[in-house]
Structure formats: structure tokens, C-alpha cells
Amino acid sequence: MSFIDGLFIACGLYIVYQAYTMKKDGYVPEGVMLTKGTIIPKDADVAAFILTMYWKGMLTGIAAAISGVLGILSVNEPSLQWIAIIGYFGFVAVVVWFIVYLKIAHKKHLHIK
Numbered sequence: 001m002s003f004i005d006g007l008f009i010a011c012g013l014y015i016v017y018q019a020y021t022m023k024k025d026g027y028v029p030e031g032v033m034l035t036k037g038t039i040i041p042k043d044a045d046v047a048a049f050i051l052t053m054y055w056k057g058m059l060t061g062i063a064a065a066i067s068g069v070l071g072i073l074s075v076n077e078p079s080l081q082w083i084a085i086i087g088y089f090g091f092v093a094v095v096v097w098f099i100v101y102l103k104i105a106h107k108k109h110l111h112i113k
Contacts, residue, residue, distance in 0.1 A: 005071030008091070012064030019057030022050050028110070033057065033102065041111050049109035053102065060098040067091035 018032045028046060030036045033053060040046065067087040074084035106112040 002072055002075055005068040008068030008071065009065050010068075012061045012066075012068060015057055015061030015064060017061075019054050019061060022057070023054045026050065034110075038112060044110040044112075046110070049105050052105045052109065056098055056101055060094055063091050063094040 015032050018029055021029050022033060026047070028034045028040065028049060030038070034040075067084075067090070070080065070084040070087040074080040
């Protein structure tokens with residue numbers, strides 16, 4: 001379980017980095033927020049997309065990292081196993097929520113279907 005938990009932490013930090021880069025630089029980087037090779041139309045409202053997805057990306061990344069940390073801690077502390085399991089389910093719920101809003105933001109702001 002620790003390897004997968006480490007991946008959760010790494011992916012969470014990557015999502016936080018992508019959201020931070022998006023906010024700081026004012027463009028949508030390829031990776032989490034945008035599929036590689038996607039062309040953004042000229043009439044897209046990139047600023048509104050960034051405003052919409054910044055905190056959602058940060059929350060998703062933090063949830064992934066916390067879920068991974070709980071999983072690693074639960075290996076040495078059996079009493080934390082139930083909390084880690086709840087953390088996994090919570091993380092899955094956050095990811096589903098993030099994907100739904102990402103697709104909505106793609107259509108609404110970037111005009112990507």
C-alpha cells in the first residue's frame with residue numbers, strides 16, 4: 001500500500017503545482033487541466049477558466065496528498081486504517097467532483113467539447 005500512497009502524494013503535489021502554475025502564469029498548462037495537444041480557440045476565456053478551476057485543482061491535489069499520507073501512516077498505526085479507508089473514498093469523491101467541474105469549465109470557458 002505504501003507505494004500507491006506515495007503515488008497519491010506525488011500526484012497530489014503535481015495537481016497543486018499545475019493549479020499554482022496556471023494561476024501564476026495566466027495560461028492553462030497541459031497535463032491535469034488540459035489534455036496534451038489540445039488547441040484552445042481564440043475566443044476562449046482563459047482567465048475565467050483559471051478563476052473557476054484554481055481552487056478546485058488545489059483542493060483535489062491537497063485531498064490526494066492527505067489521502068496518501070493517511071495511507072502511509074496507517075501502515076504503522078493500525079488504528080488509523082479506518083480513517084485511511086474513509087480518506088480513500090473521500091479522495092475518490094473529490095476526484096469525481098473535480099472531473100465533472102473540469103468538463104463543465106472546458107465547455108463553458110474554453111469551448112472544448
